[in-house]
Amino acid sequence: MTATENEDALLLRDLIAGDEWAFTELYRRRRGEIYRFAFAMTRSAALAQDVMQDVFLRLLEDAARFDPSKGTVRAWLLGCARHVVLDRLRAEGRCATEAPADDESIASCPAEDAVFQQQRLAQLHAAILSLPMEFREAVALCEIAELSYAECAAVLGCPIGTVRSRLHRARALLARRLADTVDGEAPLRRVNEVCG
Amino acid sequence: MTRRPIEELVIGYARGEPMDVEELERLRAECSASAAVASELRAQEELTRRLAELRKAMRIPEDAFDDDRLLDSFRAAHARRATRRRRWRLGVGAAGIAASIALALVATLDRNEDATIRAASTQAPAPPVDASAAPATPAWAVFHPLPFSPGVSTGTSYSVVRVRIPASSFPAAYTAEPYASVEADLLLGPDGIPAAIRFVDSDEVFVTAAANSKER
Numbered sequence: 204m205t206a207t208e209n210e211d212a213l214l215l216r217d218l219i220a221g222d223e224w225a226f227t228e229l230y231r232r233r234r235g236e237i238y239r240f241a242f243a244m245t246r247s248a249a250l251a252q253d254v255m256q257d258v259f260l261r262l263l264e265d266a267a268r269f270d271p272s273k274g275t276v277r278a279w280l281l282g283c284a285r286h287v288v289l290d291r292l293r294a295e296g297r298c299a300t301e302a303p304a305d306d307e308s309i310a311s312c313p314a315e316d317a318v319f320q321q322q323r324l325a326q327l328h329a330a331i332l333s334l335p336m337e338f339r340e341a342v343a344l345c346e347i348a349e350l351s352y353a354e355c356a357a358v359l360g361c362p363i364g365t366v367r368s369r370l371h372r373a374r375a376l377l378a379r380r381l382a383d384t385v386d387g388e389a390p391l392r393r394v395n396e397v398c399g
Numbered sequence: 400m401t402r403r404p405i406e407e408l409v410i411g412y413a414r415g416e417p418m419d420v421e422e423l424e425r426l427r428a429e430c431s432a433s434a435a436v437a438s439e440l441r442a443q444e445e446l447t448r449r450l451a452e453l454r455k456a457m458r459i460p461e462d463a464f465d466d467d468r469l470l471d472s473f474r475a476a477h478a479r480r481a482t483r484r485r486r487w488r489l490g491v492g493a494a495g496i497a498a499s500i501a502l503a504l505v506a507t508l509d510r511n512e513d514a515t516i517r518a519a520s521t522q523a524p525a526p527p528v529d530a531s532a533a534p535a536t537p538a539w540a541v542f543h544p545l546p547f548s549p550g551v552s553t554g555t556s557y558s559v560v561r562v563r564i565p566a567s568s569f570p571a572a573y574t575a576e577p578y579a580s581v582e583a584d585l586l587l588g589p590d591g592i593p594a595a596i597r598f599v600d601s602d603e604v605f606v607t608a609a610a611n612s613k614e615r
Binding site: 221223226227230234235238239242243248252256259260263264320321323324327328342346347349367370371374375377378381382 | 406407410413439442443445446449450452453454456457459460466468469470472473474476477480481
């Protein structure tokens with residue numbers, strides 16, 4: 204367990220004891236990841252905010268249920284977020300793969316040259332949302348929330364090998380779907396390192 | 400050690416995962432030999448770059464968090480937890496008192512009946528609620544002082560509480576009727592602590608239990 208993870212566990216312990224500062228601190232530390240994960244899964248800023256609030260409200264009731272032997276506080280919180288997201292998507296009938304048309308996702312940038320960039324990110328986000336749910340979860344957790352394979356496995360409740368294979372298949376699908384939109388600017392530096 | 404498929408190496412490398420020298424050499428060789436692998440690696444690296452951009456672009460709106468509402472919820476949840484803990488402690492306390500009474504009853508039953516009556520008459524010459532107890536009164540209708548209690552004294556006001564105690568509290572009655580109960584009056588002192596007990600009916604179970612105790 205890293206120092207940050209230890210601190211999270213201590214904050215959770217203090218939170219259970221009623222320490223308001225511990226709650227605020229844990230909230231400030233982890234809200235960003237939860238928001239990003241929810242946003243990556245739904246592409247709706249409003250829904251992501253709701254999910255984030257829901258997770259922390261649930262934390263107030265269920266904090267004592269955290270079991271450190273099953274994973275980190277971060278993975279536990281993202282596991283809660285996953286349940287909330289899936290519940291919301293089910294309620295809205297949005298569990299199937301989709302590519303929503305709305306574009307409220309990416310923070311807007313006024314510069315003209317950034318518009319193209321924004322479009323490309325929106326395409327990528329749409330491609331993520333078009334993946335089957337288990338692949339979408341793997342991408343959102345490993346690539347957006349930056350969880351390790353082990354943490355992701357704890358969140359999803361499946362073996363690490365399954366996470367790895369889901370992520371790899373998801374990435375292969377994403378790369379294929381984005382192939383047409385790649386503008387030719389490839390990151391050749393590292394490739395050249397490898398391929399000579 | 401199993402050899403990882405080349406597709407896995409390509410994605411692992413593109414994600415910046417640690418690789419050993421042998422795997423790196425293999426990837427380099429495959430990229431040189433196959434344009435498809437090299438192209439896949441480029442695509443995966445591009446994907447990694449875009450995912451990083453997407454991650455960075457997912458900025459949280461300034462007004463996304465209602466800190467005050469969450470803090471209010473935190474305070475309310477903490478207050479609810481404290482109430483639940485208090486109730487739980489009260490419950491445990493009540494259960495403890497009930498268990499003490501049950502133990503006290505068992506201890507009382509184990510005494511010799513005559514000695515019990517004598518003790519009751521010396522320690523509690525005239526408890527207000529039992530002033531009419533006559534020598535002819537059956538044993539179960541007399542107040543028996545409870546062990547470890549401060550005793551009964553005159554000039555103190557007592558209150559009487561009627562309770563129903565499971566027969567299973569009496570080990571001697573277990574075989575007779577485990578689901579029966581015994582009705583009794585508890586003599587509570589001004590501090591609320593039971594000082595004596597009186598059995599109000601001649602419940603068969605209790606009589607059996609008492610008889611068994613006396614035989615022992």
